[in-house]
Amino acid sequence: MDISTVSDQLIRKFASRVAMSADDRACVSALPFKLRTIDPSTxxxxxxxxxxxxxxxLEGLAYRQKLTPNGEREIVSIVMPGEFVDLQNLFLEESDHDIQALTRLTFAEIPISALHGLIANCPVAGHALxxxxxxxxxxxxxxxLNIGRRNARSRLAHLLCEFSVRFRTSADADMAYELPMTQEQLGDALGLTPVHVNRVLKSLEAAGFIAREKRLVSVIDWPGLRDAAxxxxRYLHLKQTRL
Structure with a gap:
């Protein structure tokens, strides 16, 4: 992945949020970065x-996690291609959680000082962030809300729906994507045991909402899965995307 490709993706990211002039795009394009690739779990x-x-x-997925003093884990979010991992760290001096690679991950590391300069000199970019x-x-x-007030079936169905939408597939047709999480990781994101996750996945499949082949999940009945979830x-604020 060359420098121009990374710069183009960064410009596309900012332009997906706000209207940008040629000068604004030039400011984003001038951001310094270091390209890195890491293995899963790093x-x-x-x-x-x-x-x-x-x-x-740029490629792959990451997740945020919090740990209890005795080592119990809660996965609190998934970060996907085209997203910044740690915007809160632009202004907070100490990380309050761990971030790990969920899959093999390629990303651009941008100095926080450079992003501070971008925000100061290009208010439109700050608006996008x-x-x-x-x-x-x-x-x-x-x-x-999902983990606190929905039952196990709805929790898992909701996560599958979110993945479908965030992977930018069409809600008007069958959807398929590789589910990047193990059943243990799904359990840590949903407050369920791996056994319970497996049982719920089977129930959603038996109901005809999804089909599975190894890690590939195909959404067969989108309205049914939406209702179950x-x-x-609305919470994804898709209308805020300009492209």
Missing amino acids: YMLREGQHPTRCAFI WIDALIESSIHREWL EFNE
Whole structure:
């Protein structure tokens, strides 16, 4: 992946949030970055670290996690290609959670100081970053509702619906994607045991909502899966996407 490709993806990211002039695009294009590729489970950031760079995912997925003192894990969000991993660290001096690669991950690391300069010199770019941070907060709120007030079937169905939408597939047709999480990881995201996750996946398949082949999940009955999940994509704020 060459420099121009990465710059184009960064410009496309900002332009998906706000209207940008040629000068605005030039400012984003001038951002310095370091291209990195890491293996699954590699830590990008650990709780307590003082971050100096902000990552923009190009390929693969990452996840945020919180750990209890006795080592119990909760996966609190999934980060996908075309998203910034750690915008909160632009202004918070210490990380309050871990970030790990879920799959093999390629990302651009941008110095926080460079992003501060971009925000100061290009208010439009700062506006775009605000939108991204606020949408991320909205997703966190929905995950909190999901784990706190939905039953196991609805929780898992909701996560499958969210993946379908966030992977930018059409809700008007059958959807298929590789589910990148093990049953243990799904359980840690949903407050369920791996055994319970397996049981619920089988029930959704038996109901005709999805079909599975290894890690490939195909959504066969989108309306049925949506109903089972009580899914409303409003919290994803898709109307905020300009492209």
